[in-house]
Amino acid sequence: MQHHGAFPTTRLRRTRQHAWLRRAVAETVLTPADLVWPLFVHDGKAPVAVPSMPGVERLSIDGVARAAEQAAALGIPAIALFPVVDAAHKSDDGRQAVDPENLACRTVRAVRRAIGDTVGIICDVALDPYTTHGHDGLLLDGRILNDETVEVLCRQAVVLAEAGCQVVAPSDMMDGRVGRIRWALDAAGRQDVCILSYAAKYASAFYGPFRDAVGSQQALGTARSLGVGDKQTYQMSPANGDEALREVALDVAEGADMVMVKPAGTALDIIHRVKREFGLPTFAYQVSGEYSMIQAAAAAGWLDGPKAAVESVLVIKRAGADGILTYFAPEIAKALR
């Protein structure tokens, strides 16, 4: 007796036989439009390699403008900008963050001059590039201050918007910052500027290479002597999933246009739940450590780097992400052409 829907009537290998058929039945298709390219900018002329992120460089302002042109040519809709600030410009209170002449603002203006509106510029809102202790917020007596930090973040968001950044992305994980930033942007006449909230951001070991790149790792080392060498009092514990949904719910209520889950590869379940529960544009950040693991294994000859890169990003989309920040963005976009 034959059972419909069961073997031998049903053979799932049938649709896997031909490359064209595998392509035709693909449930998830990655396109360059799914990608956001994170870029590091520094105040030098020449590019400087990031040793713990093989293939990634800190670029000059002109270098970022050229990379943005490349992104446009590849069909990548946006870049995410991360300033590498000279030690001389860091301070305990990170006051450079609100200076309209800081590296991030100068880069935004230069890139917008060079490429107009062809590629979006997403800017982090957080104090870590600017603080001597490397924390995302103000540090006092071994504690990260919440409300005082939020006031500074609001000013940082406004100066970035004034420079021409179309999407501000608070990555600091202070409570209540999205609503306050929305209010501050609106008060400055910038109702047009989007907020992409790092809503569910985990305290993760996978940010290590990024902290090397922007020099906040060393700074956090000095913070350790002040009693707070990690970000666990504001970033989420990887143990928690329901809490991530509460974070997203609050940010949505406060006016976030889009939300982000980070890291991506260790939080595919969270990406899925967030997309399913809220249905709003959901981004995921394949962070530096995820990138470097693949690059290191590829360099050792242990896996096929380009294939692993595409697979790692494809499954983030399958989980529910509408957009993926990944250092592989240009390579993947080229491979997809």
Ligand code: PBG
């Ligand atoms: C800081 C920030 C971090 C990343 C993006 N914004 C690091 C951190 O929270 O310490 C990490 C990105 C990556 O690892 O690629 N606000």
